[in-house]
Amino acid sequence: MKSLKVIKIGGKVIDDDQKLDHFLNDFASVKGPKILIHGGGSIATKMGERLGIKPNMIDGRRITDAETLEVITMVYGGLVNKNIVAKLHSLGAKAVGLSGADLNIIPAKKRNPKPVDFGWVGDVETIHTEWLSQFLDNEVVPVLAPLTHDQNGHILNTNADTIASSVATALSKDFETELLFCFEQPGVMNDGKLITKMNLLLYRYLKDGGIITDGMIPKLDLGFSALRKGVKVSIRSFEDVAKTESGTRLVK
Amino acid sequence: MKSLKVIKIGGKVIDDDQKLDHFLNDFASVKGPKILIHGGGSIATKMGERLGIKPNMIDGRRITDAETLEVITMVYGGLVNKNIVAKLHSLGAKAVGLSGADLNIIPAKKRNPKPVDFGWVGDVETIHTEWLSQFLDNEVVPVLAPLTHDQNGHILNTNADTIASSVATALSKDFETELLFCFEQPGVMNDGKLITKMNLLLYRYLKDGGIITDGMIPKLDLGFSALRKGVKVSIRSFEDVAKTESGTRLVK
Numbered sequence: 001m002k003s004l005k006v007i008k009i010g011g012k013v014i015d016d017d018q019k020l021d022h023f024l025n026d027f028a029s030v031k032g033p034k035i036l037i038h039g040g041g042s043i044a045t046k047m048g049e050r051l052g053i054k055p056n057m058i059d060g061r062r063i064t065d066a067e068t069l070e071v072i073t074m075v076y077g078g079l080v081n082k083n084i085v086a087k088l089h090s091l092g093a094k095a096v097g098l099s100g101a102d103l104n105i106i107p108a109k110k111r112n113p114k115p116v117d118f119g120w121v122g123d124v125e126t127i128h129t130e131w132l133s134q135f136l137d138n139e140v141v142p143v144l145a146p147l148t149h150d151q152n153g154h155i156l157n158t159n160a161d162t163i164a165s166s167v168a169t170a171l172s173k174d175f176e177t178e179l180l181f182c183f184e185q186p187g188v189m190n191d192g193k194l195i196t197k198m199n200l201l202l203y204r205y206l207k208d209g210g211i212i213t214d215g216m217i218p219k220l221d222l223g224f225s226a227l228r229k230g231v232k233v234s235i236r237s238f239e240d241v242a243k244t245e246s247g248t249r250l251v252k
Numbered sequence: 253m254k255s256l257k258v259i260k261i262g263g264k265v266i267d268d269d270q271k272l273d274h275f276l277n278d279f280a281s282v283k284g285p286k287i288l289i290h291g292g293g294s295i296a297t298k299m300g301e302r303l304g305i306k307p308n309m310i311d312g313r314r315i316t317d318a319e320t321l322e323v324i325t326m327v328y329g330g331l332v333n334k335n336i337v338a339k340l341h342s343l344g345a346k347a348v349g350l351s352g353a354d355l356n357i358i359p360a361k362k363r364n365p366k367p368v369d370f371g372w373v374g375d376v377e378t379i380h381t382e383w384l385s386q387f388l389d390n391e392v393v394p395v396l397a398p399l400t401h402d403q404n405g406h407i408l409n410t411n412a413d414t415i416a417s418s419v420a421t422a423l424s425k426d427f428e429t430e431l432l433f434c435f436e437q438p439g440v441m442n443d444g445k446l447i448t449k450m451n452l453l454l455y456r457y458l459k460d461g462g463i464i465t466d467g468m469i470p471k472l473d474l475g476f477s478a479l480r481k482g483v484k485v486s487i488r489s490f491e492d493v494a495k496t497e498s499g500t501r502l503v504k
Contacts, residue, residue: 050303050304074331077331077333078325078326078331079330089401090405101341102337149338
């Protein structure tokens with residue numbers, strides 16, 4: 001089976017031109033079939049602020065109201081996505097920038113407004129892999145923005161980690177797939193020290209102990225879910241994207 | 253030879269949700285291979301105003317400075333493009349939204365800054381048709397935003413009429429191609445009356461007489477250039493996109 005790397009790059013790297021350039025250089029050097037999934041980081045928040053759109057929050061979580069959806073469609077689907085595609089091309093990697101609406105790659109379901117109405121947020125229904133495989137077979141790099149659609153004409157906001165994990169899992173039937181969550185930390189940390197291997201037992205222990213918190217929890221849940229379905233998973237620094245082993249590796 | 257329709261939709265239709273819906277409904281009903289090229293109309297201008305970006309004009313022509321490029325990359329490549337793709341899908345047409353950077357479809361050259369520096373504006377170098385043909389052969393509708401790239405990592409702003417004419421001409425080697433410029437008028441008008449057929453002689457006569465002015469001049473120049481290369485060309489109302497004959501037809 002051919003191998004495939006599904007690489008998610010975090011928002012704080014995208015926010016920083018120098019870090020993003022560094023990452024894209026290394027990413028372009030990664031051999032073999034690969035897919036990039038990006039967030040939009042604080043660019044969308046800043047753009048929203050400049051447009052006078054007040055963040056609408058419930059329990060610390062942002063609501064995707066109609067105005068916010070407009071901003072993320074612009075920033076994720078346009079600004080970030082197209083600039084990454086243009087840069088990758090200049091680095092010798094032919095890329096295609098896509099949202100989940102394009103080629104109907106990711107149909108999603110608008111989240112139930114009860115108990116909390118998160119607005120235009122989509123939960124992935126399925127991943128249509130035919131065109132992704134077609135691109136990969138032709139040495140084209142799909143660059144996915146974290147946008148899906150409801151098949152009724154609406155774009156939806158979907159978490160980039162979720163898309164990365166869903167895409168990696170779906171393609172693991174055709175490829176020996178590796179999922180890399182790249183961000184600005186060396187991996188999962190405990191008291192300033194990198195944890196190089198993590199299994200479910202250790203994860204639960206550290207979560208219960210309050211060592212693993214916040215955004216790392218859904219990321220690890222998604223990682224372990226992909227691992228169970230046969231995907232190799234690591235959480236690592238954006239500077240280590242081209243390395244064979246690095247960061248925190250999830251194990252059974 | 254298979255037939256192909258390359259359809260350009262004007263900015264004033266995109267500005268108006270009702271007109272755009274009407275157009276997309278009819279567009280989705282057009283049988284056979286088709287490509288949609290859209291502008292961004294005043295949405296980009298309004299977004300620029302909301303962001304406090306002052307239009308930078310020379311001789312009545314807008315300069316694409318770095319801030320303006322950011323806005324049009326967001327609006328054309330993200331907001332307008334992805335919403336059209338999602339809507340087309342809901343109307344039964346599988347679509348893929350692309351800029352000229354995606355799949356390196358449209359490499360362009362940044363315009364010479366002398367005599368006038370128009371900023372991040374690109375002149376089309378070539379159209380790579382392989383992926384466009386691949387999509388069309390699989391009943392996928394390419395939806396092109398008027399963005400190109402310089403192959404050195406920069407997105408460029410390119411006129412949508414130019415892209416439409418270049419794409420139609422390039423694909424006319426593989427398809428019997430028709431180019432439709434759709435907008436909010438019935439066609440080329442003289443004194444409130446539609447001109448149903450136009451050849452080069454009549455065009456020059458009306459241009460010299462001041463009947464044909466402004467934006468219609470480059471549109472007709474592009475149309476006649478495509479016609480010379482074997483493309484069937486008409487300029488018509490967005491309401492007539494699905495009609496066999498309508499508006500002003502260019503003839504030799």
